[in-house]
Amino acid sequence: MKIGVLTGGGDAPGLNAAIRAVVVKATNCGDEVLAIKDGWAGLLEGRLEPLSLNLVEDIEMEGGTILGTSRTNPYKEEKGEEKVLDNFKKVGLSALVAIGGEDTLGVANKLSKKGLKVVSIPKTIDNDLSETDYCIGFHTAVSRAAEAIEGLHTTARSHHRVLVVEVMGRHAGWITLEAGLAGGAHIILIPEVEFDIEEIAEVLKKREDNGKLYSIVAAAEGAKPKEGKELLTQTEEKDAFGHVRLGGIARVLAKEIEKRTGKETRATVLGHIQRAGAPNSFDRVLGTRYGVAAVQLVKEGKFGQMVSLKGTSILSVPLEKAVGRLRTVDRELYDLAKLFQAH
Ligand code: F6P
Numbered sequence: 001m002k003i004g005v006l007t008g009g010g011d012a013p014g015l016n017a018a019i020r021a022v023v024v025k026a027t028n029c030g031d032e033v034l035a036i037k038d039g040w041a042g043l044l045e046g047r048l049e050p051l052s053l054n055l056v057e058d059i060e061m062e063g064g065t066i067l068g069t070s071r072t073n074p075y076k077e078e079k080g081e082e083k084v085l086d087n088f089k090k091v092g093l094s095a096l097v098a099i100g101g102e103d104t105l106g107v108a109n110k111l112s113k114k115g116l117k118v119v120s121i122p123k124t125i126d127n128d129l130s131e132t133d134y135c136i137g138f139h140t141a142v143s144r145a146a147e148a149i150e151g152l153h154t155t156a157r158s159h160h161r162v163l164v165v166e167v168m169g170r171h172a173g174w175i176t177l178e179a180g181l182a183g184g185a186h187i188i189l190i191p192e193v194e195f196d197i198e199e200i201a202e203v204l205k206k207r208e209d210n211g212k213l214y215s216i217v218a219a220a221e222g223a224k225p226k227e228g229k230e231l232l233t234q235t236e237e238k239d240a241f242g243h244v245r246l247g248g249i250a251r252v253l254a255k256e257i258e259k260r261t262g263k264e265t266r267a268t269v270l271g272h273i274q275r276a277g278a279p280n281s282f283d284r285v286l287g288t289r290y291g292v293a294a295v296q297l298v299k300e301g302k303f304g305q306m307v308s309l310k311g312t313s314i315l316s317v318p319l320e321k322a323v324g325r326l327r328t329v330d331r332e333l334y335d336l337a338k339l340f341q342a343h
Contacts, residue, residue, distance in 0.1 A: 022291040035051045046087045119303060142179050
């Protein structure tokens with residue numbers, strides 16, 4: 001069998017562990033693996049090359065993806081679907097392992113309905129794919145963000161300032177909530193729950209009255225004020241999947257907080273640091289388990305499925321279900337985090 005593997009969308013720590021596992025498991029079964037370069041772009045343009053055990057040795061410890069990635073959407077390219085299906089045949093692939101988030105797997109699902117033999121692995125630091133407890137990259141991103149939020153306490157405390165930390169998360173506040181909880185943020189703002197700037201200012205003033213002269217606010221890039229204003233963006237330009245580039249919430253909040261509380265306030269944007277660098281042990285193990293399970297699905301001919309983690313077990317679910325809706329933060333977890341916020 002010839003199995004192609006691609007990674008699409010934003011990079012995430014743990015991708016290389018999954019790629020290595022696909023190669024190790026497939027080789028073990030006597031199959032060949034081809035690297036598809038830069039996500040769907042590689043299949044559109046016929047850019048593939050063989051992967052060997054030597055090429056994947058020790059890569060589970062490295063961040064990023066050795067395959068390269070892109071946000072290319074074949075459905076936005078002329079005859080994109082046709083080209084992908086043709087190239088798949090031309091190269092003689094028997095199956096494809098597509099590793100990605102809602103966009104990449106959305107394309108995989110459409111192609112699966114056209115007969116492409118594809119299985120998928122969930123990856124996104126945002127952790128917003130449904131039908132799985134965890135996506136590759138999330139745990140590492142939470143650790144990075146939590147470490148940063150924790151570290152910022154010393155600066156905020158020394159300067160008696162409010163620091164607003166901008167955390168990644170377009171539609172879901174998983175990273176902000178968990179990193180905020182673990183890193184001791186005093187206020188946590190997520191896309192799922194609209195915030196009231198007056199309320200935030202009141203809480204911060206009350207903290208000051210109680211002798212707490214500094215505060216940390218963790219805000220997801222996709223958090224929105226109650227007045228229902230537009231999301232803050234870096235540019236209005238949309239990518240091939242129709243997403244604008246978010247950014248700016250920390251700067252705007254800092255200004256508004258300073259105006260209302262009179263406290264010196266600064267903004268810190270964590271940005272790509274959250275998904276850069278080596279994966280933590282959890283993502284190395286998760287990527288490895290997902291990679292092996294994906295090849296197992298291929299061997300069993302169970303196409304149109306996504307591997308998933310439920311509790312401690314690796315299962316598989318129909319791709320259609322996995323991309324059908326986004327998994328946002330449970331209200332229960334948000335309320336729990338609220339218990340530990342400023343009072
Ligand atoms: O992949 C998810 C993500 O990291 C989001 O949290 C963020 O909004 C987006 O990607 C950033 O995308 P890019 O790296 O293309 O700027």
